[in-house]
Amino acid sequence: MIMICHLYAEAAGLYGDNGNVTVFQKRCFWRDIPYTTDRIKLGEEVDFSRYHMVFLGGGSHKELLLAAADLRKRRNDLLNAIEQGLVVLAVGSGYQLLGEYCQSSDGVKASCLDILDFYTLMGDKRLVGPSAAEAELDDDALAHLLRVAGRVAREQGLHASGYRLVSNCGAHACQTVPHLHLHILGGNQLTGRMG
Numbered sequence: 001m002i003m004i005c006h007l008y009a010e011a012a013g014l015y016g017d018n019g020n021v022t023v024f025q026k027r028c029f030w031r032d033i034p035y036t037t038d039r040i041k042l043g044e045e046v047d048f049s050r051y052h053m054v055f056l057g058g059g060s061h062k063e064l065l066l067a068a069a070d071l072r073k074r075r076n077d078l079l080n081a082i083e084q085g086l087v088v089l090a091v092g093s094g095y096q097l098l099g100e101y102c103q104s105s106d107g108v109k110a111s112c113l114d115i116l117d118f119y120t121l122m123g124d125k126r127l128v129g130p131s132a133a134e135a136e137l138d139d140d141a142l143a144h145l146l147r148v149a150g151r152v153a154r155e156q157g158l159h160a161s162g163y164r165l166v167s168n169c170g171a172h173a174c175q176t177v178p179h180l181h182l183h184i185l186g187g188n189q190l191t192g193r194m195g
Contacts, residue, residue, distance in 0.1 A: 002028060002035040005051040007094075008059075008067050009039045020091060021055050042070050048081035058092020065110050068097055075113050082115070096120045149182045158186035 006021050021037060028035040040046045048054065059067065071078065082088060088098070096102050096112065102120040103109045112119075146165075153163045163186030 002033060002053065003051045004035060004037040005046060005048065005054045006037055006039045007046075007054055007056045008042055008063070008070075009057070010041060018057060020057070020089065024053075024055075024089075042066055046074065048074070048078050048086060049084065051081070051086060053087045053089060054078075054081075056088065056090040056094030056097065058094050060093075064093040064096065064102060067094075068102070068110050068112050071097060071113055072111065075115070078113070079115055145180075145182065149184055153184050153186065156184070156186070158184065162186065162190075164190055 004021065004024070006018075009018055009021075025035060025037065038046075038051075056067075078086075078088075090098055093102075098116045099112050099118040099120055100114045101109045101111050102122065104122050149165055150159075153159050163184055166183040166185060167180065168183075
């Protein structure tokens with residue numbers, strides 16, 4: 001039985017990040033792998049040693065500060081569990097929480113967990129928009145996005161067999177995350193059907 005700890009699902013799921021847990025659960029289901037998911041709220045007790053995986057999604061800066069304050073109280077327990085093999089899947093501001101600190105554009109620093117060796121400096125603008133056509137990207141930024149997607153595909157071993165890049169733009173495309181990003185599909189034989 002795979003035990004999943006979904007930390008702060010209500011506070012840290014602003015951009016549809018909870019879908020990562022849903023996809024993981026679905027992949028377990030397809031493979032007949034039993035799993036259980038506990039959704040842990042801010043302030044709720046948690047024993048990280050019980051779990052195989054912790055998921056921590058993203059949220060606004062306000063939620064980041066609340067989650068950081070709550071997780072700092074549990075830092076040693078989380079670090080001990082990680083050292084014992086706990087897998088952490090953190091995205092967006094959830095990932096930022098694992099660094100040393102996060103500094104807002106007005107210079108205010110929020111201490112984070114200092115588990116990973118990095119810090120976050122937030123800018124004045126966020127790249128949020130429903131599509132590539134509406135996002136304010138210059139050619140260099142778009143080229144960088146594609147280069148990073150290619151690098152991730154290579155790191156995941158998808159470059160030899162092939163992969164597909166997808167960007168959902170708008171309601172009819174089932175876009176649930178309101179910013180420009182790419183999905184990298186591969187690892188299994190894809191069909192030619194696109195919709």
